[in-house]
Amino acid sequence: MHPVPKDIDTPEIVIDREVLERNIRRMAATAHSKGLQLRPHVKTHKIPEIATLQLAAGAAGLTVATIGEAEVFVKHGAHDIFIAYPLWVGPHQAQRLSQLSTKARIAVGTDSVEAAKNMADRLGTAVGGIEALVEIDSGHHRSGVSPARAVEVARAASRAGLRVTGVFTFPGHSYAPGMPVKAAEQEERALREASRLLEDAGFEVRRASGGSTPTAALTGATAATEMRPGVYAFGDAQQLELKRCAMEDIALTVAATVVSRHEGDGTTPRRVVLDSGSKIIGNDRPAWATGFGRLMDHPEARITALSEHHATVVWPDNSELPALGARLRVIPNHVCVAVNLVDAVAVVSNGKLIDRWRVAARGRNT
Amino acid sequence: MHPVPKDIDTPEIVIDREVLERNIRRMAATAHSKGLQLRPHVKTHKIPEIATLQLAAGAAGLTVATIGEAEVFVKHGAHDIFIAYPLWVGPHQAQRLSQLSTKARIAVGTDSVEAAKNMADRLGTAVGGIEALVEIDSGHHRSGVSPARAVEVARAASRAGLRVTGVFTFPGHSYAPGMPVKAAEQEERALREASRLLEDAGFEVRRASGGSTPTAALTGATAATEMRPGVYAFGDAQQLELKRCAMEDIALTVAATVVSRHEGDGTTPRRVVLDSGSKIIGNDRPAWATGFGRLMDHPEARITALSEHHATVVWPDNSELPALGARLRVIPNHVCVAVNLVDAVAVVSNGKLIDRWRVAARGRNT
Numbered sequence: 001m002h003p004v005p006k007d008i009d010t011p012e013i014v015i016d017r018e019v020l021e022r023n024i025r026r027m028a029a030t031a032h033s034k035g036l037q038l039r040p041h042v043k044t045h046k047i048p049e050i051a052t053l054q055l056a057a058g059a060a061g062l063t064v065a066t067i068g069e070a071e072v073f074v075k076h077g078a079h080d081i082f083i084a085y086p087l088w089v090g091p092h093q094a095q096r097l098s099q100l101s102t103k104a105r106i107a108v109g110t111d112s113v114e115a116a117k118n119m120a121d122r123l124g125t126a127v128g129g130i131e132a133l134v135e136i137d138s139g140h141h142r143s144g145v146s147p148a149r150a151v152e153v154a155r156a157a158s159r160a161g162l163r164v165t166g167v168f169t170f171p172g173h174s175y176a177p178g179m180p181v182k183a184a185e186q187e188e189r190a191l192r193e194a195s196r197l198l199e200d201a202g203f204e205v206r207r208a209s210g211g212s213t214p215t216a217a218l219t220g221a222t223a224a225t226e227m228r229p230g231v232y233a234f235g236d237a238q239q240l241e242l243k244r245c246a247m248e249d250i251a252l253t254v255a256a257t258v259v260s261r262h263e264g265d266g267t268t269p270r271r272v273v274l275d276s277g278s279k280i281i282g283n284d285r286p287a288w289a290t291g292f293g294r295l296m297d298h299p300e301a302r303i304t305a306l307s308e309h310h311a312t313v314v315w316p317d318n319s320e321l322p323a324l325g326a327r328l329r330v331i332p333n334h335v336c337v338a339v340n341l342v343d344a345v346a347v348v349s350n351g352k353l354i355d356r357w358r359v360a361a362r363g364r365n366t
Numbered sequence: 367m368h369p370v371p372k373d374i375d376t377p378e379i380v381i382d383r384e385v386l387e388r389n390i391r392r393m394a395a396t397a398h399s400k401g402l403q404l405r406p407h408v409k410t411h412k413i414p415e416i417a418t419l420q421l422a423a424g425a426a427g428l429t430v431a432t433i434g435e436a437e438v439f440v441k442h443g444a445h446d447i448f449i450a451y452p453l454w455v456g457p458h459q460a461q462r463l464s465q466l467s468t469k470a471r472i473a474v475g476t477d478s479v480e481a482a483k484n485m486a487d488r489l490g491t492a493v494g495g496i497e498a499l500v501e502i503d504s505g506h507h508r509s510g511v512s513p514a515r516a517v518e519v520a521r522a523a524s525r526a527g528l529r530v531t532g533v534f535t536f537p538g539h540s541y542a543p544g545m546p547v548k549a550a551e552q553e554e555r556a557l558r559e560a561s562r563l564l565e566d567a568g569f570e571v572r573r574a575s576g577g578s579t580p581t582a583a584l585t586g587a588t589a590a591t592e593m594r595p596g597v598y599a600f601g602d603a604q605q606l607e608l609k610r611c612a613m614e615d616i617a618l619t620v621a622a623t624v625v626s627r628h629e630g631d632g633t634t635p636r637r638v639v640l641d642s643g644s645k646i647i648g649n650d651r652p653a654w655a656t657g658f659g660r661l662m663d664h665p666e667a668r669i670t671a672l673s674e675h676h677a678t679v680v681w682p683d684n685s686e687l688p689a690l691g692a693r694l695r696v697i698p699n700h701v702c703v704a705v706n707l708v709d710a711v712a713v714v715s716n717g718k719l720i721d722r723w724r725v726a727a728r729g730r731n732t
Contacts, residue, residue, distance in 0.1 A: 009457070010456065115690060275454070279731055308409060309451060325454050365707075366376065
């Protein structure tokens with residue numbers, strides 16, 4: 001692998017353009033082979049240039065989490081957006097959503113009678129320009145209703161004036177070792193049951209949307225019509241440790257410098273400290289992860305502690321500690337939160353810095 | 367307590383101006399009563415308006431973690447900055463540090479012969495304008511050398527042309543239940559021993575800098591000359607659970623809306639979902655914390671899971687679930703990372719929105 005280009009000061013997020021493009025092409029081919037539409041979740045990267053690559057590779061539209069993210073991508077030319085979130089719109093948000101629906105096809109999530117009513121109350125007649133997908137809980141137990149309650153929510157949304165076009169679910173419980181297959185089966189079953197119940201109640205189910213990156217290769221087309229993976233574009237240490245990607249699929253790393261180095265003495269650990277703290281790699285750490293991320297070229301090293309500007313890396317005993325000033329590449333546990341911490345990312349191709357992309361939708365939380 | 371002002375869309379970070387000012391005055395009085403200089407760590411807030419309040423209340427200068435943060439605060443009028451970090455400067459960073467030292471009194475941290483040499487090599491004669499404090503490991507085992515090695519580092523820094531004026535330590539191991547007193551004792555001992563060794567070697571130790579928020583009330587003036595707490599300005603759920611602040615000292619909350627609500631049915635938990643996910647409250651969760659933050663007006667509720675835009679809150683059985691659309695106030699576990707996620711914060715006084723402050727040093731990681 002190429003070293004960190006000399007003209008990059010650390011810490012900085014670096015995207016490998018070739019690996020990114022390969023990941024995008026591969027997921028597009030996977031979706032195509034299953035007869036599924038691909039609607040990548042762009043909260044992962046928040047970067048219009050990458051959305052453009054995904055759409056060019058055949059994505060049917062984009063998925064976002066907030067109205068603010070939708071605004072950014074519509075401004076950059078997207079015309080079919082799913083806000084996959086059970087929105088409860090405030091007064092300013094209602095106006096913005098109404099505006100958006102005049103510029104692009106907009107669908108939102110809903111999982112309650114009350115949220116559908118609130119949206120109708122706030123948006124007035126503009127609500128008719130918005131599609132709604134009922135959120136189904138397929139086992140993650142976050143938002144979403146059971147398939148049995150889908151009809152009740154769909155009817156409320158429909159009465160409120162929204163155009164109910166289907167159902168969606170997020171099988172987030174796929175993010176644990178051994179879980180992807182089980183979560184994909186539950187997702188399939190939940191989407192199928194909810195779709196059947198809605199159709200029995202007279203709704204035309206044109207969209208049944210599922211899919212996380214861990215389940216993407218498993219999502220079947222018998223129940224789903226589209227999938228919404230996000231992380232696949234970059235890969236990260238979670239996907240690596242869940243064996244949902246390989247080291248050569250990692251398109252995003254954080255260039256970091258060894259700023260402190262300690263051989264250890266029995267009471268203190270043998271370690272180096274990198275300048276890639278939680279303010280650039282993020283602090284997500286599931287219980288099953290081996291640490292707060294991984295090192296690209298040192299798979300045995302463990303990031304055992306993270307402060308805002310320090311990553312403490314315990315080094316294997318049989319391997320020499322890297323020198324002070326050495327530049328290493330860190331793979332974050334969760335790329336979505338890492339990218340959200342910076343205004344721009346460096347883009348490299350064949351080891352050369354070729355561009356910087358602005359993280360245009362960073363921090364668009366509302 | 368006041369409800370979230372009506373004109374705020376959620377999620378948004380909200381600062382209570384009166385509580386903030388009281389926290390600032392109280393820490394200034396604590397430092398004064400101990401004969402210590404207060405040099406607040408402004409990585410906590412990254413907001414020039416708050417630094418101005420701290421300096422007006424008697425702070426001797428500011429502490430930052432990066433050259434980029436120093437640039438922002440110098441631009442806003444600060445003239446005495448300590449970059450409390452073992453800097454390894456890259457080519458662009460060296461130029462910027464050199465520039466900074468012409469505009470303000472700048473001190474940096476160092477814990478190795480190599481980093482001191484690197485700084486001298488990169489900065490050339492400009493290195494003489496920069497003070498260095500040797501970083502001491504007082505038990506946190508992150509960066510820093512043992513007191514016994516302080517002289518070796520100080521001599522290297524001095525040979526490299528830096529003006530060595532003292533020592534510093536960060537007792538980060540104070541962030542655990544029962545640890546503040548022990549960590550403060552170790553900090554005191556480490557600073558005293560390192561100072562003595564440096565003076566024996568002919569260095570004049572004018573600064574001995576310590577202090578985290580958990581140890582701030584405990585840091586003694588017998589060894590330290592200054593302290594650098596940061597979080598005290600806002601308070602957060604970690605400080606609350608460590609009993610280093612009370613609920614009425616919490617100056618920063620995240621205004622959030624209930625977007626999903628589930629009574630639970632034996633297989634699924636009784637819960638609400640708030641729109642304050644990890645992209646606004648941050649994902650720091652020490653093993654001893656009760657959850658991913660706390661709810662201001664519902665101390666028994668537990669934030670059991672956090673996604674980027676969802677906070678899952680399990681509710682006590684004997685208390686009614688809040689309504690869909692209800693607006694709650696969330697106390698992040700770690701304010702420093704929460705503030706770093708937004709471009710601006712709302713400022714309220716007596717329950718009224720009076721201002722928005724820009725997080726001017728957000729994302730200044732290099």
